[in-house]
Amino acid sequence: MQIREQLEQLVGQGLSAAVADGSLALDEIPEAALERPRDTNNGDWASTVALRLAKTAKKNPREIAQIIVDHLPENGMIASCEIAGPGFINFTLAPEVFQGVIAQVRQEGADYAKGTIEGPNYINIEYISANPTGPFHVGHGRWAALGDATARVMRHAGYKVYEENYINDHGSQMDNFGRSVVARYLQELGHDVPLPENCYAGAYVIDIAKSIIEKDGDKWVDADEEERLLNFRERAYAYELAEQHRICDTFGTTFDKWFSERTLYVKDEEGKSQVDRALAAMDERGYLYEKDGATWFKSTAFGDDKDRVLQKSNGEYTYFTSDVAYHYNKMQRGFDHLIDLWGADHHGYIARCEAMLAAWGYPGALEVMLGQLVNLFRNGEPVRMSKRTGEMVTFEELIEEVGVDSTRWLMLSRGADQTIDFDIEVAKKKDASNPVYYVQYAHARICSILRKAAPAELAAKAEAGEISMDELVAQVLPGEIDLSVLTDPSEIALARKIETLHDFVQLAARDRAAFRMTHFCQDLAGLFHGFYTNCHVNVEDEKLRNARLALCDATRIVLALGLGLLGITAPEKM
Template sequence: MTIREQLEELIGSALAAAVADGSLALEEIPAPALERPRDESNGDWASTVALRCSKVAKRAPRDIAQIIVDHIPANTLVKSVDIAGPGFINVRLSDEVLQTVVASVRDQRLDYGRGSHPEAGRVNLEYVSANPTGPLHVGHGRWAVLGDSIARVMKHAGYDVYEEFYINDQGVQMNVFGNSVAVRYMQLLGHDVELPEQAYGGAYITDIAQSIIDADGNKWEGASEEERMLAFREIAYQQMMDLNRETLSNFGTTFDCWFSERSLYVADESGKSAIDKALEAMDAKGFIYKSDGAVWFKSSAFGDEKDRVLIKENGEYTYFMSDMAYHHNKLGRGFDHLIDLWGADHHGYIKRCEAMLAAWGHPGALEVLLGQLVNLFRNGESVRMSKRTGEMITFSELIEEVGTDAARYTMLSRSSDQPIDFDIEVVKKQDSSNPVYYVQYAHARICSVLRKAASEADAAALEAGELTLDQLAAKVVGSDVDLSVLTHESELALMRRMDDFAELIDLAARDRAPFRLTHYAQDLASLFHQFYTNCHIIGEDERVMRARLALADATRTVLALTFSLMGVSAPEKM
């Protein structure tokens, strides 16, 4: 139970006692609903419960607040309680309860702040889902880190999350892709053929064509255009999928499932495909009709601006038909809540997808998050093209230049509905002006302190890999640490911020807002740097030194845990 939860329970018991002895005339006991005061001088927590129940209790809010305060039982949580303004109850925590945070963190380690949300059911989180017709661009990179970090945070908060990449490998664009490679292949063999207007023209297409020549020579030169296109489509598709899997894996993003759109069109043992089943399921609900030779979904019945075509007059399936089958398939796999992360340009597509879930009897089961793009800069100047290729900067090129940690942290630094201005040179800086360097340096500084406090033998064992940093910290701090000496305001501020972690995780998971982790990491790092400046550690009285080492170690743990939820490393040296 967090300190906030303990405090709410305490104030709740005071309310119950006041109602029981007739001091307050309330039929129902309201929730204390604590919140952080805007001004820290007003205490650690504040409650507006007295104002909220004033009308029902028919008493002035300040009178009610005083009654509540008078009924608070003896406890070790509260240092002082003040009644402010029209009836705010401001609580300042005891040093003793803040000191328990250090022990909790060091006891729970990377399980600190872990929650439980069984009521949420099984969650399918789909993100990136790029067409396999080209390398991932920088926008895909942002969606990768957003989706990955949302999944990490939700899992830590107790959600059952399944991560999925939807491969758009069905449709005209795949044939265009195959034909583009075929044309480049023939050009490389000396044939005078032009790339058609509808084609992929990037240098990577030529690279794929050259790889086919390297493997097969002119084997495909005499094949028909159709045969060549089909063969090259599959070769190019596999190469691009391998490249994109490798790029995402190197970025620390992995998936439970890579779901192929093609599979929706393959009949199972019943003789029916996922497309067939979705169409039948929607028809059974009464929301399918035919008009002008086409098959339509009556999405306007669920708030969409117009009905949507599923099968064109010529018998061709629309993209929306695939999407309908895909989401029906997700429901059939037992998922209760579907989260899709899309690019902001797909905004107009949301309503029809919400309509199809509602038509199946699952209103609200679909949640769509829109990710804005990344604006690249170099020293303040806009960057659009790669110096190496003269074309779009790919995501893998960006990672290669700035590194995974810097890319992840920067792309998480703002809410997903806001664009990111990513200055490559700023992100590469190795000083405190670079946010990722600043927060990682705090972790590395703590590791340095622990090494300095260790014996020469233990420090050597750490260097040799014979001891982990956790094991070293346990030796340095020892057992039965007297945390009561941690009373300096810099120490208390660190402990207060670490106590916020569980609530941070709960809210960041609920709101799908991993950007809050970057703000928290910066706050915690800043508070540690202040503590390090104001409170000597090495060389102090042993009792004080061990307590401060324990506080530093707890801070290291929370920083490392915050980093892990962002997919950022926690360096021990910098």
């Protein structure tokens, strides 16, 4: 049971006792409704229950608060209670509570602060979802960081999360991509041909064309145009899709499924595609109609500003039709809730997409996170062009120069709805001005402390990576450690912060706000650096030394956990 739950139970017992002896006249016992005061000088937890009971109990809130405090059962959890303001009850917890947190962290390890979610919680989160017609841009990198970290945090909070990347590989843009490669292929072989309309003109298209020349030479110069287009389109598609897989792997972003838009249009053994089935389900509920030879979705029935065309009079499906079929497919796979991460410029699509889910009987099943842009800077000056190609800076170039960890941190340093100003030179710094370095350094410093506490041979094995830090600690520290000696304010502050991880994880998951974990990690690192300054670890008193090493170890575990929820590494040396 978490500390909050234990304290709520004590307050509930106090209320019950007050009702039982007639001190309070209540028909039912209300919830304690605890919250953390912003200022720790006001205690560790506060309850507003006395304020909420004033009308029902017909007493002054401060009087009610005193009655509750007087009826609290004896316990070793609460050090003191203060009645503040109009009737707040502020609780300061005993040091033993936070000493217990240290032991709990060391026992649970990476499972610390894991939650459980009651009821339906199978979540599909879709992010990146780029066209396979060119390199990822920096915005795609932000979606990769946001989607991945959101999934990690939600999973730790207790949700069952399925991560998906939707490949936009159907439609005219794929043919345009193929034509662009054909033009570059012929140009590289000395033929004077113009670039087609709506072409992809990036240098990467020339690279694809050159790769075809290296393998096939001029074999395709006089080939059938349709055959050549199909061949080049599919080879270019495979090339870019492989690049997307490679960059996601480099960035540490993995998906349970890469879903191809093309598959939505493939006929099954019954001669029906997923598009057919999605539209049929919508039609059965009376939300399709024919007008001017086209098929329309009655999205205005669900608050959209106008109805939407799904199939044009010439038989072609609209872009929105793919969205319809894809989201229907998701729901048919058994998900309880869908989260889509889109760029802010797609805001106008939300109403129609919510409408399509409602039309099938899934109102509220779709949640859209809108991500704002990333502005690149170098020493405060805007960066718009790649040094390598003279075109846009690609996501791959950014992580090559800055590194995965710094890129992730800065992409996650603000909420999705806020623009990121990403200064490349700041991200590369190896000092406290770079927040991810500051946090990682705290973890590395702890590992150094633990190695120094070990016999030389054991420390050397850990330094060489022959044994893990967990294995080292298991041999350095005894099984039973007396933590009661940890009473210094720096020690308690550090343990208190560690205990708040439960709340950070749950709230970050609930609000889809993984950026809060960057704040937690920074605060924890700062408190550790303060503890290290105020409290010598390697003291002569063995009991105190072991207790402080245990506190260091618990901090190491939680720092690594917090960084891991952001997809960032926790180095053991720097």
